[in-house]
Amino acid sequence: MAETAEDKLAALGVTLPTPPAPQASYIPTVTTGKLLFVSGQVSVLPGGEQFIGKLGREYEVEDGQKAARICAINILAQLKAALGSLDKVARIVKLTGFVNCTPDFTDPHKCVNGCSDFLIEVLGERGKHSRSAIGLATLPLGAAVEVEVIVEIA
Numbered sequence: 001m002a003e004t005a006e007d008k009l010a011a012l013g014v015t016l017p018t019p020p021a022p023q024a025s026y027i028p029t030v031t032t033g034k035l036l037f038v039s040g041q042v043s044v045l046p047g048g049e050q051f052i053g054k055l056g057r058e059y060e061v062e063d064g065q066k067a068a069r070i071c072a073i074n075i076l077a078q079l080k081a082a083l084g085s086l087d088k089v090a091r092i093v094k095l096t097g098f099v100n101c102t103p104d105f106t107d108p109h110k111c112v113n114g115c116s117d118f119l120i121e122v123l124g125e126r127g128k129h130s131r132s133a134i135g136l137a138t139l140p141l142g143a144a145v146e147v148e149v150i151v152e153i154a
Helices: 005-011 061-083 108-127
Strands: 029-032 035-042 089-100 130-136 145-153
Touching: 005 108, 029 061, 035 061, 061 089, 061 108, 061 145, 089 108, 108 130, 108 145
Parallel strands: 089 130
Antiparallel strands: 029 035, 035 145, 089 145
C-alpha cells in the first residue's frame, strides 16, 4: 500500500494545525470546477513557531526557507480542512510566494524553496508546481513569508 501524505507528515513529525480564522475580509479557500484556490498563508503557526520581520534584516535565506515551510504546513492544513483528505489533491498547479524583504535582498526565490521542497516531500509528484517568488516591502501581520496556491482536485 502506498504511503499517504498524512503518513508522510506523521513520519516527519508534523501535525497539521487547525487553520485559523481569516484576519480580514476573505475566505480561506474557493473551489471552482476542479480547481481549489488557497488564500495566502503566512509564516505563523497557530500557538507556535513564527517568523515576523524582514529577510535581509532580521532573517537570512535559511530562516526564510523555514518560514516558507511553515506556510506549506498551513497550506496543507487548509487543504485538509477543505477536502477532508490530502489524497484528494491531484496536484499543486501554481504556487506564488511573497517575501517581506529589504530592497537589496535578491533571494526571495531561495526562501520560497522551503515551501516548494516541503510540498514535494509530502505530496511527491503531486507537489511539483509552477511558481513565482516575489519580494515585497511588507506583508500582513508583519509575516516574513506568505504563500498562496492553486490546486487541482482529484
